[in-house]
Each structure stands twice: as structure tokens, then as C-alpha cells.
Amino acid sequence: MSSEKSLSGCTNAPVLKERGQHEVFCGLTSIIWLHRKMQDAFFLVVGSRTCAHLLQSAAGVMVFAEPRFGTAILEETDLAGMADAQQELERTVEELLSRRTDIRRLFLVGSCPSEVIKLDLATAAEKLSEQYFPKVNVINYSGSGIETTFTQGEDACLEAVIRGLRSSNDEQLVILGALPDIVHDQMLRLLEQLGLKNVSVLPQVRVDDEVSVGSNTHFICAQPFLGASFEEMVRRGAKPIFAPFPFGANGTTAWLKAICDIFGISKETFEAVTDAPRRRAEIAIEKVSKILTGRSLFLFPDSQLEIPLARFLNQECGMKLIEVGSPYIHKQLVGPDLQLLPEGTTISEGQDVDK
Numbered sequence: 022m023s024s025e026k027s028l029s030g031c032t033n034a035p036v037l038k039e040r041g042q043h044e045v046f047c048g049l050t051s052i053i054w055l056h057r058k059m060q061d062a063f064f065l066v067v068g069s070r071t072c073a074h075l076l077q078s079a080a081g082v083m084v085f086a087e088p089r090f091g092t093a094i095l096e097e098t099d100l101a102g103m104a105d106a107q108q109e110l111e112r113t114v115e116e117l118l119s120r121r122t123d124i125r126r127l128f129l130v131g132s133c134p135s136e137v138i139k140l141d142l143a144t145a146a147e148k149l150s151e152q153y154f155p156k157v158n159v160i161n162y163s164g165s166g167i168e169t170t171f172t173q174g175e176d177a178c179l180e181a182v183i184r185g186l187r188s189s190n191d192e193q194l195v196i197l198g199a200l201p202d203i204v205h206d207q208m209l210r211l212l213e214q215l216g217l218k219n220v221s222v223l224p225q226v227r228v229d230d231e232v233s234v235g236s237n238t239h240f241i242c243a244q245p246f247l248g249a250s251f252e253e254m255v256r257r258g259a260k261p262i263f264a265p266f267p268f269g270a271n272g273t274t275a276w277l278k279a280i281c282d283i284f285g286i287s288k289e290t291f292e293a294v295t296d297a298p299r300r301r302a303e304i305a306i307e308k309v310s311k312i313l314t315g316r317s318l319f320l321f322p323d324s325q326l327e328i329p330l331a332r333f334l335n336q337e338c339g340m341k342l343i344e345v346g347s348p349y350i351h352k353q354l355v356g357p358d359l360q361l362l363p364e365g366t367t368i369s370e371g372q373d374v375d376k
């Protein structure tokens with residue numbers, strides 16, 4: 022495996038900033054994976070026919086399969102009477118909750134059509150939450166496609182969830198970010214073997230999996246696009262753990278090590294638990310790195326996954342980096358990965374597809 026080392030890597034590299042027309046999927050797209058993770062939640066998009074089409078085609082779910090998301094379509098005529106639109110939304114929610122008694126969390130998801138922006142979804146969510154308390158918790162966030170990318174939908178959703186978390190002084194670890202089920206289970210198993218107690222993951226699978234936050238909460242992001250959620254955790258008093266993101270054998274080892282250092286887990290325990298899975302990961306990566314070594318890589322900005330991905334493809338698969346673009350660079354979050362990129366890599370933020 023190749024490794025181009027430098028002390029500060031791209032930490033202080035100048036960032037090429039592009040501020041023009043960008044082309045990405047909007048935040049509503051994240052509902053596709055979030056509704057699978059949060060098994061008692063329903064995502065009600067308040068939007069236009071375009072939003073409904075996007076969701077339907079992205080999810081590929083048949084209507085009669087009763088998916089846990091839907092769109093309350095605001096017609097142009099609703100523009101004339103916003104009060105009517107609010108009432109219409111309340112009526113839709115009532116109809117939905119009386120038909121789907123399994124729903125415990127209802128997300129009202131804003132979108133970008135101007136008629137939706139004028140609606141006060143925050144007040145609507147508060148009012149509906151009071152009305153349906155304690156059975157259903159109603160939360161609102163925006164999945165709008167203006168100036169955001171598809172992964173920021175998850176960020177906005179988690180930020181709203183964190184705002185509503187109960188405060189506590191319990192010593193605990195919270196992991197932020199939706200992961201594929203198998204990875205999620207492996208991660209929790211490893212953390213348990215390492216001796217960590219009181220570990221929670223956001224998003225919670227069910228609302229009853231209670232997660233709290235406070236000054237004895239340490240948290241770490243498992244996904245690099247959670248800037249707003251990160252800020253909200255800090256605002257609630259939690260302490261961030263910084264590490265490269267868990268991509269590849271090196272990234273995952275460093276990520277787990279950073280957690281263990283905070284919770285005082287010994288080097289011996291760490292090595293005893295992680296050595297075998299790390300070796301398995303290295304063998305799997307070696308196979309693909311034979312194809313990738315020496316090839317050049319240019320990453321267009323799309324999801325905010327680019328910097329950790331570039332770190333993995335360079336450091337663990339031997340690829341040569343030309344340019345690494347990201348829609349938005351949260352320097353604190355991706356700092357440890359930036360530091361591991363080879364000096365001289367062009368780092369760019371934002372895009373301008375008209376150029």
C-alpha cells in the first residue's frame with residue numbers, strides 16, 4: 022500500500038472556492054435511507070408535484086406498499102390563502118395519523134417552492150406535537166434543494182432531532198450518522214467488545230431508544246456531512262471527538278482509537294479487539310488496490326464524502342490525487358483527513374457548472 026506522508030498534509034492548503042450554478046440532488050433524497058433506519062417514523066414532505074416525483078422515482082416504492090414517506094402537495098391555488106394551507110396540512114396529518122397508528126415520529130419536511138417557504142412549518146409542528154402528545158412527536162426540518170446537497174437532508178433531520186433531545190449528565194458516547202445496517206451492527210459489536218457502555222446512535226431506530234445529551238456526552242460523527250448536527254451537539258454542551266472518518270482499515274482503526282483514548286481503553290484491549298478485523302479489512306483492500314494503484318483521481322463536489330474518500334483512495338489504495346472537490350468543507354470535521362492528504366493536492370469547495 023502506498024502512503025504519501027507529510028506532517029500537515031492539506032490542512033493549510035489554499036481552497037479554490039467556486040460559487041456558481043451547482044447541480045446536485047436536493048435534501049429530500051436522504052429520506053430514502055432515513056425512513057429505512059427510523060422504523061417508527063414517517064416523513065411528510067410539504068412540497069410540489071416535482072418533490073413527489075423525485076421521491077417516488079428515487080425510492081422506487083410502489084404506492085400500495087404503504088411506504089413511510091409521502092408528499093402533501095401544495096397546489097398553486099394555495100398561494101392565495103396561506104391560512105387554508107395550514108388547515109389543509111393539519112387535516113392531512115390527522116388523516117394520516119388515524120390511518121397509520123404505527124407512526125410515533127412525524128417529520129414535516131419543508132421544500133423549496135416559494136409557497137412552502139412561506140408556510141410556518143415550525144409552528145405547525147409545535148402545535149401538532151402538543152395535539153398528538155404523547156403518542157406522536159412532530160418535528161420539522163427543511164429538505165430544500167436551494168444551496169444544499171442531498172446528504173445535507175440527513176444533517177438537517179439530525180439537527181432537528183438533537184434540538185429536541187432530553188438533557189442529561191450521564192457519561193456516554195453518541196455516534197452521529199446513518200450507516201448501513203450491517204456496518205451499524207458491526208460497529209456496536211466492536212464498541213461493546215472494547216468495553217464501552219452507554220453508546221447511542223443517531224438517528225435512533227425507534228423513538229423509545231432514548232438518547233440524551235449534556236456536558237458528559239462525548240460524540241463522534243460517522244459521516245462527514247453532519248456539520249449542522251455537529252454544531253448543535255456542541256451547543257447542547259457535548260464534546261466532539263475528532264478523527265479521520267471510518268473509511269478503510271486505517272480510517273476505521275484511527276476512528277475507533279480516538280474513541281478509546283477518550284474513554285481510557287488500554288492499548289492492549291484495543292489491539293486484542295481490533296487486530297483481526299483490521300487484518301481482514303487490509304486483505305480485502307489489497308485486492309482492489311491492485312487495480313487502483315497509480316491511477317489518477319479527480320473528485321467532483323457532490324456529497325461532502327469526498328475528502329475522507331480521497332484520503333482512503335490515496336493512502337490505502339495508492340491513487341494519485343489531482344483535485345478533491347467538496348460542496349462545503351467543514352474544516353473541523355474533515356481536518357484529520359485533510360491532514361493526511363498529500364501536499365500539493367488541489368482542494369476545491371463549491372461548484373460552477375457554467376464555467
Ligand code: SF4
Nearest residue numbers: 047072075132133166
Ligand atoms: S425540494 Fe426543491 S429541489 Fe427538491 S424536489 Fe422539491 S422543488 Fe425540487
